[in-house]
Each structure stands twice: as structure tokens, then as C-alpha cells.
Amino acid sequence: xxxxxxxxxxxxxxxxxxxxxxxxxxxxxxxxxxxxxxxxxxxxxxxxxxxxxxxxxxxxxxxxxxxxxxxxxxxxxxxxxxxxxxxxxxxxxxxxxxxxxxxxxxxxxxxxxxxxxxxxxxxxxxxxxxxxxxxxxxxxxxxxxxxxxxxxxxxxxxxxxxxxxxxxxxxxxxxxxxxxxxxxxxxxxxxxxxxxxxxxxxxxxxxxxxxxxxxxxxxxxxxxxxxxxxxxxxxxxxxxxxxxxxxxxxxxxxxxxxxxxxxxxxxxxxxxxxxxxxxxxxxxxxxxxxxxxxxxxxxxxxxxxxxxxxxxxxxxxxxxxxxxxxxxxxxxxxxxxxxxxxxxxxxxxxxxxxxxxxxxxxxxxxxxxxxxxxxxxxxxxxxxxxxxxxxxxxxxxxxxxxxxxxxxxx
Amino acid sequence: xxxxxxxxxxxxxxxxxxxxxxxxxxxxxxxxxxxxxxxxxxxxxxxxxxxxxxxxxxxxxxxxxxxxxxxxxxxxxxxxxxxxxxxxxxxxxxxxxxxxxxxxxxxxxxxxxxxxxxxxxxxxxxxxxxxxxxxxxxxxxxxxxxxxxxxxxxxxxxxxxxxxxxxxxxxxxxxxxxxxxxxxxxxxxxxxxxxxxxxxxxxxxxxxxxxxxxxxxxxxxxxxxxxxxxxxxxxxxxxxxxxxxxxxxxxxxxxxxxxxxxxxxxxxxxxxxxxxxxxxxxxxxxxxxxxxxxxxxxxxxxxxxxxxxxxxxxxxxxxxxxxxxxxxxxxxxxxxx
Numbered sequence: 001x002x003x004x005x006x007x008x009x010x011x012x013x014x015x016x017x018x019x020x021x022x023x024x025x026x027x028x029x030x031x032x033x034x035x036x037x038x039x040x041x042x043x044x045x046x047x048x049x050x051x052x053x054x055x056x057x058x059x060x061x062x063x064x065x066x067x068x069x070x071x072x073x074x075x076x077x078x079x080x081x082x083x084x085x086x087x088x089x090x091x092x093x094x095x096x097x098x099x100x101x102x103x104x105x106x107x108x109x110x111x112x113x114x115x116x117x118x119x120x121x122x123x124x125x126x127x128x129x130x131x132x133x134x135x136x137x138x139x140x141x142x143x144x145x146x147x148x149x150x151x152x153x154x155x156x157x158x159x160x161x162x163x164x165x166x167x168x169x170x171x172x173x174x175x176x177x178x179x180x181x182x183x184x185x186x187x188x189x190x191x192x193x194x195x196x197x198x199x200x201x202x203x204x205x206x207x208x209x210x211x212x213x214x215x216x217x218x219x220x221x222x223x224x225x226x227x228x229x230x231x232x233x234x235x236x237x238x239x240x241x242x243x244x245x246x247x248x249x250x251x252x253x254x255x256x257x258x259x260x261x262x263x264x265x266x267x268x269x270x271x272x273x274x275x276x277x278x279x280x281x282x283x284x285x286x287x288x289x290x291x292x293x294x295x296x297x298x299x300x301x302x303x304x305x306x307x308x309x310x311x312x313x314x315x316x317x318x319x320x321x322x323x324x325x326x327x328x329x330x331x332x333x334x335x336x337x338x339x340x341x342x343x344x345x346x347x348x349x350x351x352x353x354x355x356x357x358x359x360x361x362x363x364x365x366x367x368x369x370x371x372x373x374x375x376x377x378x379x380x381x382x383x384x385x386x387x388x389x390x391x392x393x394x395x396x397x398x399x400x401x402x403x404x405x406x407x408x409x410x
Numbered sequence: 411x412x413x414x415x416x417x418x419x420x421x422x423x424x425x426x427x428x429x430x431x432x433x434x435x436x437x438x439x440x441x442x443x444x445x446x447x448x449x450x451x452x453x454x455x456x457x458x459x460x461x462x463x464x465x466x467x468x469x470x471x472x473x474x475x476x477x478x479x480x481x482x483x484x485x486x487x488x489x490x491x492x493x494x495x496x497x498x499x500x501x502x503x504x505x506x507x508x509x510x511x512x513x514x515x516x517x518x519x520x521x522x523x524x525x526x527x528x529x530x531x532x533x534x535x536x537x538x539x540x541x542x543x544x545x546x547x548x549x550x551x552x553x554x555x556x557x558x559x560x561x562x563x564x565x566x567x568x569x570x571x572x573x574x575x576x577x578x579x580x581x582x583x584x585x586x587x588x589x590x591x592x593x594x595x596x597x598x599x600x601x602x603x604x605x606x607x608x609x610x611x612x613x614x615x616x617x618x619x620x621x622x623x624x625x626x627x628x629x630x631x632x633x634x635x636x637x638x639x640x641x642x643x644x645x646x647x648x649x650x651x652x653x654x655x656x657x658x659x660x661x662x663x664x665x666x667x668x669x670x671x672x673x674x675x676x677x678x679x680x681x682x683x684x685x686x687x688x689x690x691x692x693x694x695x696x697x698x699x700x701x702x703x704x705x706x707x708x709x710x711x712x713x714x715x716x717x718x719x720x721x722x723x724x725x726x727x728x729x730x731x732x733x734x735x736x737x738x739x740x741x742x743x744x745x746x747x
Contacts, residue, residue: 161516171515179515183506193479223472392513395575398664
């Protein structure tokens with residue numbers, strides 16, 4: 001046997017670090033409209049190449065092209081634009097509120113608004129999302145009140161979660177939004193379990209699991225794929241690849257598989273990649289995957305290729321690990337600008353109306369913020385009671401907790 | 411009344427629960443067609459179909475994580491982890507998810523699941539088939555932890571656990587599956603058919619979580635025990651002739667503190683016994699509670715008898731296991747103190 005020499009250890013590195021020139025030349029972007037749209041009952045073995053491509057609808061001229069186009073009316077597109085703009089405006093105000101000391105923590109969606117806003121519109125009432133911390137568009141696009149979100153962020157006296165949970169870890173069964181944990185990947189297998197339960201109960205509702213690129217490395221991600229594949233659970237397995245897991249570039253979690261979508265192939269799960277900054281493409285692919293689930297065809301894995309323009313959270317400064325201008329160089333552009341340009345191209349929207357809408361939305365967000373702040377912020381005004389701290393640990397408070405509550409004087 | 415083994419009693423509890431409530435789903439590794447490596451689920455798939463009882467992949471976090479999702483949907487999963495020693499991959503799901511779901515969502519989502527697992531040693535199972543991890547669960551807010559010691563209790567407690575609105579860790583002392591084992595490993599096993607607590611009523615009944623049982627009335631010293639150690643303590647009392655009051659805790663959390671305090675105030679002495687390793691074991695909590703609540707009634711220090719602080723060994727099983735001789739010594743020393 002030939003001598004292979006010393007073993008060498010390999011640690012992947014991103015293309016560029018701070019001080020360098022952003023370079024996405026290695027990211028292959030297929031032309032909009034170039035990826036075919038198979039029937040939902042396609043044999044997964046025949047569409048394996050879709051795990052390595054990117055489904056896109058909006059081209060650079062603002063036109064919707066190809067087999068995945070044409071599913072949404074102008075009204076629906078205008079509503080989608082409004083949802084994304086609302087989320088961005090909401091984020092900006094809450095990020096500022098965190099900087100003003102009104103809450104401890106915040107996480108924004110900048111650049112990723114299309115993913116959760118468009119996905120929500122492909123679901124039916126009763127379907128259940130198991131989100132991670134960057135899918136608030138699921139709530140915004142489903143009409144969940146912004147004031148309730150802000151009350152939760154402020155942990156104030158009107159907080160639906162009674163001050164028990166970190167800001168932005170919302171919960172709303174009514175709006176198909178499972179309680180966010182803050183732990184990573186745990187929700188992925190729970191979503192599969194929920195979907196299994198729906199199938200066991202001969203229901204028609206489906207589940208959607210959400211995870212980021214970095215957390216796909218957790219074992220719960222792999223457990224979820226095994227269970228989803230084995231039981232053909234009616235679940236859509238979403239992976240939001242925003243390129244960065246705090247400071248860690250996606251290559252650390254992805255390893256040698258080429259794409260995150262490719263993770264699904266070994267499980268026989270149809271696996272698609274989609275332009276996450278293209279509202280129309282996200283919605284079309286979501287609809288396809290949801291229909292597969294609803295028709296008992298089993299799980300679908302969808303990788304949304306996007307870019308986290310903002311910091312990971314209010315506690316993070318990305319300039320320490322990536323070039324400042326990297327987001328400007330991101331080849332898939334900005335989801336709001338792209339949908340806006342499409343609507344202008346369709347002559348149902350104008351720059352002027354867009355500016356007007358921005359102002360109106362900001363006014364709505366500020367009004368909601370004022371209302372929320374009338375119930376208090378983290379360190380000022382009304383807050384949940386100490387008694388609230390002791391409740392809800394169990395359905396019925398056991399004796400040892402009752403004793404401790406008495407010791408605390410409540 | 412029919413006599414059953416603990417395995418049969420546990421199976422009967424699931425059978426009764428599945429018949430009464432179609433939301434009850436049973437699954438785990440080898441649980442479906444085969445009926446479990448200890449046969450606790452034998453026949454359930456044939457009776458209730460593959461929708462209600464099925465085999466799971468070897469992924470404890472997957473089993474518990476999917477059960478949490480099912481509970482959030484509205485089902486009542488009762489899942490099996492093949493050995494308590496294998497529960498650690500599911501620990502994150504149990505601690506960070508099942509235990510906290512109600513709290514963090516303010517009752518928006520709840521988690522009525524049961525995680526069953528065989529616990530304890532005495533079968534030459536070595537490090538990976540002998541552990542007693544109950545303290546890892548009693549330390550977690552939001553969980554209930556149950557350890558039955560006989561077929562009658564096992565059935566009533568398991569039905570109560572399945573009907574409970576919160577997550578329950580149900581630890582089954584595997585050395586008790588086929589008979590009350592008192593630690594005298596050289597003696598032939600007494601079958602449950604010869605023991606009065608092997609009497610298991612047909613149909614539905616529950617034993618409330620959080621209620622202890624006095625297994626032996628006594629006036630000299632209180633022994634706090636659960637699972638296999640209940641019988642070891644009984645043997646130790648008989649062999650030393652000490653009039654011990656033996657309390658079978660049955661549920662570790664919620665704990666029946668009233669029963670403990672009443673007994674220790676009466677006897678003035680207390681020995682805590684468990685199979686799990688000593689340091690930071692549940693016995694530490696029991697000893698602390700006894701001194702907090704009964705200090706001025708105590709005539710001797712609270713003693714603890716537990717597994718040594720080593721991994722569970724293979725060849726040295728009976729040197730490790732806190733058998734009747736060690737418990738007996740603690741009783742004598744506590745009486746002499």
C-alpha cells in the first residue's frame with residue numbers, strides 16, 4: 001500500500017473575512033424560470049438535481065417567469081409586499097427599543113422577510129408551524145396583533161407569556177405558531193411528531209418545521225429526517241440558509257454535502273432549493289411542498305437560500321467576522337425591493353405609493369408600540385406579577401411550589 | 411383478584427388506557443410487533459393497530475421529541491425508552507422542552523406525555539443497563555417522577571401518569587418485573603403470584619401521584635425507600651429485628667412530605683435508601699427535607715445508604731448494590747447513635 005503521508009486536518013473557511021472584498025462568485029445562481037416544476041407526486045429519485053439548483057421566479061427585469069410563476073393575484077402580491085414591509089418596520093422599531101433599554105434582547109429578519117411571510121400564505125388555517133427565532137413573518141402575515149408581539153418583547157403586564165420567556169419567543173396556537181424554545185433544533189422533530197399525530201388522527205392538517213443552516217448539525221435535525229422519512233409524515237421541513245450562524249459561515253454545518261437540501265436525499269425525501277429573497281418563488285415552492293404533505297405524499301425538504309443582512313441578534317456585531325459590505329454584494333438582492341419592482345413592472349404599484357405605504361406602515365407600528373408601552377416595558381411601568389412566576393409550571397401547583405410561593409410572600 | 415407480574419400490570423395499564431382513550435399512543439424501540447424487550451407492550455399492536463402502537467427508530471431524542479409534538483397536537487403518547495441508561499440523548503427534549511412547554515407558552519401548549527423506562531440494577535447489566543437516573547429528573551421543574559415498587563401500584567400509577575396533564579417520567583425497577591427482589595441474589599426469585607401486591611384488579615383504577623405508602627409500620631426508625639429498595643429495607647428490618655417504619659415513596663415528585671414528616675416525628679430516626687449513586691442523589695434532598703422539617707425530633711443523624719459513587723460495575727454488581735447487609739448496618743448504627 002502506498003504511503004499517503006501525514007494526515008491533515010481540515011477546517012473550512014469562508015471566502016472572505018473583514019477587510020476583504022465580498023465575493024459570491026462561487027454561488028451559482030440559475031436564471032429565473034429555468035428550473036422545471038414537477039408534479040407533486042413525482043418520484044423523488046427523478047428530481048435529485050433540484051437539491052443543487054435554485055428555483056427562481058423573479059428575474060432582474062422584475063418579471064415573473066417560468067413554470068413556478070403565476071400562482072398569486074395582484075392583490076395577494078400587494079398584501080405580501082405589505083407584510084414584508086410591516087415586518088421590516090416592526091424590526092427596526094423593536095431593534096431601536098432594545099437599544100433604548102426597553103427590552104433585553106431582539107432578533108431581526110432584515111433580508112429574510114420573504115421566507116416566513118410568503119410561506120404563511122401557502123398554509124391553511126389549522127396547520128402548525130414549529131418555528132425558530134427568525135420567522136415572525138408567520139405571525140405578521142397571519143394577522144397576529146403586533147401589540148401582542150410587542151407586549152411579549154417588553155415582558156410587560158399584558159405579555160401573553162407572563163414575562164416567562166425571552167423576547168421574541170412568541171407562542172400562538174390560534175395562529176399555528178408553536179411556542180419558540182430558544183434551544184436549537186428541538187422543534188424540528190416535534191414538528192414531525194405533530195404531523196405524525198395528524199396522520200394518526202386521519203386529520204387534514206399538516207405541520208411545518210423550521211431550522212437555520214447552522215442548527216442542521218444538531219442530532220434532532222437528523223432524527224426528524226429519519227422519522228419524517230420512515231412514517232411519511234405530512235410535514236414540510238424548512239431549512240433557512242442565511243449563510244451565517246452567528247459568526248460561523250454555513251460551510252461549517254454543511255460539510256461536504258454541497259447544499260443543505262442535499263441532506264434530504266439520503267432519506268428519499270424530495271429536496272428543493274429556492275431563492276429565499278423571491279416572494280413568488282418561496283410561495284410557489286411552499287405550496288408545492290404543502291400540497292405533497294396534504295395529499296399523503298409525505299415530507300419535503302426545502303432550503304431557502306437567503307442572506308442574514310442584520311446581526312444575529314442585538315448582542316452580536318457581524319463586522320468582527322465578515323466584510324461590512326458583504327450584504328450589498330449578495331447576488332439575490334433584497335426581497336422587498338424585488339417584489340416592489342415586480343409590482344411596478346406590472347403597473348399595479350409605483351415608487352410614490354411605496355414611499356407612502358412605508359410611512360403608513362411606520363405610523364401603524366408606532367401606534368402599536370405606543371399601545372404596548374402603555375402596558376410597560378422591561379424595566380418601567382407594568383410588569384407580570386411575582387405570582388405569575390410560580391404559575392403554569394404544572395397544571396396544578398404542587399405542594400413544594402406552593403410552599404416556595406408563600407416563602408416569596410405571594 | 412388476579413395476580414400479575416409487574417410487566418403484565420404495566421401492559422394492562424396501557425391496555426386499559428388505550429381502550430378508554432383513543433388519544434393514547436404507545437411506541438418506542440422494539441415496542442410494536444415484538445412487544446418490547448421486556449414484553450411490556452406485547453399484544454398492544456395486534457389489539458389496537460399500527461396507528462396506536464408501533465416501532466420507532468433507535469433515536470431517543472426522536473422518540474421523546476416526536477411525542478412532545480404529538481402531545482402539542484392533542485394526543486397522549488406513552489413512549490418507552492428501552493433502558494433508563496439510554497435516555498440521555500432525549501434529555502434535552504425532556505428538560506428544555508417537555509418540562510417547560512406549559513410554562514413558557516403560558517398554557518398555550520401543554521405536554522401530557524409519559525416516558526417509561528426500566529431502571530436500576532441487579533441483572534448483571536453493567537454500566538449501560540443498570541443506572542438509576544431519577545435525580546436527574548427530580549431536579550427539573552415541570553416534570554413528575556414516579557417509581558413503582560409492585561404490580562398493583564405500577565398499574566394504578568401508570569394509568570394516573572397517562573391521564574396526568576403534565577409530563578411524567580415513569581421509572582420501572584427492572585429487577586422487580588418478575589418478583590419482589592430483596593437483594594438476596596443467591597436465593598430463588600419469589601414470583602409476584604406469591605405476593606399480595608401482585609394482586610392487580612381488572613379494569614380501570616388509579617393511584618394518585620404524590621402519595622406514599624407505608625409498607626411496614628414501625629416505631630424505631632423511618633426508612634425512606636422506593637423501587638427495589640423497599641424490599642431490601644424490609645429484609646434488613648427483618649434480619650436486624652429493628653422495628654422500622656418503611657415508607658415506599660412511589661412518587662418522588664410531587665413528594666408526599668406529610669407522610670415522611672409524620673413518620674420521622676414519630677420515630678425520631680431516619681435512614682434514606684436508594685440504588686443510585688450517593689452524591690447529589692435524591693437521598694440528599696430527602697435528608698435535607700427531614701432535617702428542615704423534623705430537626706428537633708431527631709435523635710440521630712439522618713443516614714444515607716446508596717450505590718457507591720462509581721459507574722455501575724459488572725463483575726462487582728453485588729459489592730456495588732446496597733443490599734440488606736448494608737441497609738441493616740445503617741439501621742443498627744442509627745439505633746445506636
